[in-house]
Each structure stands twice: as structure tokens, then as C-alpha cells.
Amino acid sequence: MDDKKKINAWVLYDWANSAFATTIMAAVMPIYFINVAKGTDGSWSFTQTAAAIVVALLSPLLGAIADVTGKKVKFLRIFSLIGAFASAGLAFVGPGDMWLASIIVVIGMVGFGTGNTFYDALLNDVASPAQREKVSARGFSMGYLGGGLLLAVNLGLILGWESIGLPDKTAASQISFVTVGIWWIVFSWPLFRTIKDTPSANKGSIAGNLKAGARRLGETFSSIKRYPELMKFMLAYWFIFDGINTIIVMAASYGTTIGIESNDLITALLITQFIGFPATLLFGRMADRLGGKKMLQFSLIMYLIIVILGYFMTSALHFYLLAGLVGLVQGGSQATSRAIFSKMIPQGRTAEFNGFLSFTSRFFSFGGPLVFGLVKLISDSSRSALLAVAFFFLAGIVFLAFVNLTKGEREALQQP
Structure with a gap:
């Protein structure tokens, strides 16, 4: 039977760390990066690329070590603190500090992205397979609500x-970065108090655990061929993750570049958050009824439409409408992908396989921002750069069509 207290604590972590996703990744910091730190949407995209590479290198090895040592919660706590302190550290970024901003953002995204490897792995520990679509959707929906509420507070602060009595908008933005760090730490605490690591017989040294983790990771690479449906889903997921991640991290900087005012950009992102809260819950119920694969395919078609409409966007009203469309499918597509993957991985190797997925998806995830940056560099057109992102959603649709989820769940029950 599912433990409701653990599920609620797990769900609340999404509320906690989504403040980073909204204020730092999607709304305030991208605008601050361009207007105050004097970066560009191209340099912002390359910052995202650097963070993705670091997370890709860390996640699989640490995931394997977490499974060997039974310390998923401990690793999650460490990287949550890294992300929270980096968020607050952005308050020290002033006018023209593009490089300092980039370094701290990369550190924060490493805390956020690597931490999510262990957070996602804990889904298998708190929810039964039959409940994972709903529980995963609850997590993302609470993330939209929590991240949206703090973003609303920060928007009020900035406006x-x-x-x-603050001297200017810069000071207000710097305070908003500090609120993210505090919010993240405070609302993570229930998970750390409620969900405990499974005791492990492994009492080895740090060097020994690194060696064991590396060996376990090598076994993952060699054994994954025994799960062909999982491999096919991962191939689709790489493109899906890359496309969605690019939309998240580039939307505000893209809007700034084409002339949308910063207040309108943040307001539009608030629309995404508050539509995303009920829409993600509904998406989870629909996935439970119609099947996760069908709903995921629907969301990818919607993303194609969003990218094409974004190419022609010229006003704040257009941005508001597109933000609403994103809110309808963004959380649901992410939650459903997480739930599908959780059912197709072998038990006892959750952090390891989530780390492997994080490694591979993050390894490929620099592709979206990189493509955006390169197309912008070559064409000198942010609109063309955005349109190029459609490729990732098209590829996701094609590869997902070949995945047999039922067969994949049977393969996960096989003994490794």
C-alpha cells in the first residue's frame, strides 16, 4: 500500500525546487542576464549548454553510487543545498557581470538537474506502478503552483x-534570487525528514564507492540492451526533453530579443504556471485513462504548433496565448514521461537508470540551446533559431511511435 505521508513529502519537493525553474531558469534571470549582466540570448543558450554537459557527466556515476550505497536522499539533500545557495548567490551579480552570472547559473543548474536524478528515482520508492502517473502528475502540478506563487511574489517585488523603498529593479531582482534559495530549502525539509535512505551493507571508503559506482555504471551500459523497449523510449525521450528544455530556458530571452517587455514576459510565464497546475492534474488523469503514450504524442503535436506560432509572434498578447498553450501540456508531458520511464526500469537500480537517463538526456540536451545559438549566429535571426527547435519535437513523435510500453514493462521484470 502506498504511504500517503511519503507521497505528500515527495510531491512537496517539486513545489520547492520549481522556484528555481521559474524565477532562475525561465523568467527573472534570463531577462536580468540580458538587461543587467549584459549577456545575449546566444550567450545565455551557451550557458545552458555548459550546465547540461556538467550534469550529464555527474548524474550517471552518482546515480550508480547512490544505488550501491543506498543514499539517494543524502545525494538529493547535497545537490538541493548547492542549487539553493547558488540561487541566493546570484544576488551578487551586478551590471556587466555576464561571466559571474554564467558561472553561478551553471552551479545552480547542476544542483537542480543532478538533484532531480535522485528525486525522480525516489518515485519508485514512494509509489506503486499503478499510482505513478497520478503521483508524478501531482508532483509537476504542485511544482507549477509553488513555482508560480513565488514568481508572482517576485513579480510584485520587481514591479x-x-x-x-528599494533603490531600483536590479535590487528587487537580486532579492528575488535570495527568495528562491530560502524557498527551496524550507519546502524540501519535509522530504528529508519523512523519506529515509534504505540502509546499505556497503560501508566502503569514498574511493571504494567510486569504484563500485563506476563498475555498476559499466554494467548499465552493457545490460541496457536487454531492455530494447526502454532503449527505444529513451531515444524518443532525448529529443522530447531537449525540445521542452529549450523552450523553457530560451522563452524569456527570445521574447526580450524580439521586443516583448520584461513585465509582459514574466506575466506570461505566470500564466503558464497557473494554467499548468490544474492542466497537469487533468493530463495525469487522462494518461491514466487513455494511456501515457497517446497523451505524450498529443503534447508533442501541441509543441510543434507552439513553435510555429512562436515564429510569427509579434506582441505581448501573442506571448500570453502561447504561454497558455504551453501550460496545457508542459507539466503533463514531463510527468507522463517520468511515469512511463519508472515502469520500464529494473527494480533496485532506480537511481542508476535515472542517472543514466539524466546523463544521456543532458548529454543531448545541450543540442537544443546549441542549435538555437548556432542558427541565431548564422542567420542573425532569433525567429529562425526558434523554428529550428521544431526538429526535436518531430523526432520525438517519430521515435515514440515505435515504443511498445506493455512489452517494456514486462522486460523490466526480468532478472538482470
Whole structure:
């Protein structure tokens, strides 16, 4: 029977760390990076690329070590603190500090991305296979609500800086970065108190655990061929993750470049968050009824439409409408992908396989921002750069069509 207390604590972590996703990755920091730190949407995309590479290198080995030592929660706590302190550290970024901003953002994204490797792995520990679509969707929906609420507070802070006695918008933005760190730590605490690591007989040294983790990772590479449906799903997921991640991290900087005012950009992202909250819950129920694969395919078609419409976007109203469309499918597509993957991996190797997925998806995830940056560099057109992202959603649709989820779940029950 599923433990409701553990599920609620697990879900609340999404509420906690989504503050980073909204304020740092999607809304305030991309605008601050361009307007204050004096970066460009191209340099912002390359910052995302650097972070993706670091997460890709760390996640699989640490995931394997977490399974060997039984310390998924401990690793999650460490990387949550890294992400939270990096968020607060962005308050020290001032005018023209593009390089400092890039370094701290990379550190924060490493905390966020690597931490999510262990967070996703804990889904198997707190929820039965029959409940994972709903529980995963609850997590993402609470993330939208929590991240949206703090973003709303930060938007009020930034817009009302003068009335509350702050010297300028820069100071208000810097305070908002600090609120992310505090929010992340405070609302992560229930998970760390409620969900405990499974005791492991492994009492080896750090060097011994690194060696064991590396050996386990090597076994993952050699054994994954025994799970062909999982391999096919991962291939589809790489493109899906890359496309969605590029939309998340590039939307605000793209809007800034084509002339959308910063207040309109943040307001539009708030629309995404508050539509995303109920839409993700509904998406999870629909996935439970119609099947995760069908709903995931539907979301990818919607993303294609969003990218094409984004190419022609010219006003704040257009950005609002597209933000609403993103809110309908973004959380649901991510939650459903997470639930599908959780059912297709062998038990007892959850952090390892989530680390492997994180490694491979992050390894390929620099492709989206990199393609955006290169197309922008070659064509000198942010619109053409955005349109190029459609390739990732098309590829995801094609590869997902060949995945047999039922067969994949049977393969996961095989003894390694």
C-alpha cells in the first residue's frame, strides 16, 4: 500500500525546487542576464549548454553510487543545498557581470538537474506502478503552483520596487534570487525528514564507492540492451526533453530579443504556471485513462504548433496565448514521461537508470540551446533559431511511435 505521508513529502519537493525553474531558469534571470549582466540570448543558450554537459557527466556515476550505497536522499539533500545557495548567490551579480552570472547559473543548474536524478528515482520508492502517473502528475502540478506563487511574489517585488523603498529593479531582482534559495530549502525539509535512505551493507571508503559506482555504471551500459523497449523510449525521450528544455530556458530571452517587455514576459510565464497546475492534474488523469503514450504524442503535436506560432509572434498578447498553450501540456508531458520511464526500469537500480537517463538526456540536451545559438549566429535571426527547435519535437513523435510500453514493462521484470 502506498504511504500517503511519503507521497505528500515527495510531491512537496517539486513545489520547492520549481522556484528555481521559474524565477532562475525561465523568467527573472534570463531577462536580468540580458538587461543587467549584459549577456545575449546566444550567450545565455551557451550557458545552458555548459550546465547540461556538467550534469550529464555527474548524474550517471552518482546515480550508480547512490544505488550501491543506498543514499539517494543524502545525494538529493547535497545537490538541493548547492542549487539553493547558488540561487541566493546570484544576488551578487551586478551590471556587466555576464561571466559571474554564467558561472553561478551553471552551479545552480547542476544542483537542480543532478538533484532531480535522485528525486525522480525516489518515485519508485514512494509509489506503486499503478499510482505513478497520478503521483508524478501531482508532483509537476504542485511544482507549477509553488513555482508560480513565488514568481508572482517576485513579480510584485520587481514591479513595486519603488513603493517598498528599494533603490531600483536590479535590487528587487537580486532579492528575488535570495527568495528562491530560502524557498527551496524550507519546502524540501519535509522530504528529508519523512523519506529515509534504505540502509546499505556497503560501508566502503569514498574511493571504494567510486569504484563500485563506476563498475555498476559499466554494467548499465552493457545490460541496457536487454531492455530494447526502454532503449527505444529513451531515444524518443532525448529529443522530447531537449525540445521542452529549450523552450523553457530560451522563452524569456527570445521574447526580450524580439521586443516583448520584461513585465509582459514574466506575466506570461505566470500564466503558464497557473494554467499548468490544474492542466497537469487533468493530463495525469487522462494518461491514466487513455494511456501515457497517446497523451505524450498529443503534447508533442501541441509543441510543434507552439513553435510555429512562436515564429510569427509579434506582441505581448501573442506571448500570453502561447504561454497558455504551453501550460496545457508542459507539466503533463514531463510527468507522463517520468511515469512511463519508472515502469520500464529494473527494480533496485532506480537511481542508476535515472542517472543514466539524466546523463544521456543532458548529454543531448545541450543540442537544443546549441542549435538555437548556432542558427541565431548564422542567420542573425532569433525567429529562425526558434523554428529550428521544431526538429526535436518531430523526432520525438517519430521515435515514440515505435515504443511498445506493455512489452517494456514486462522486460523490466526480468532478472538482470
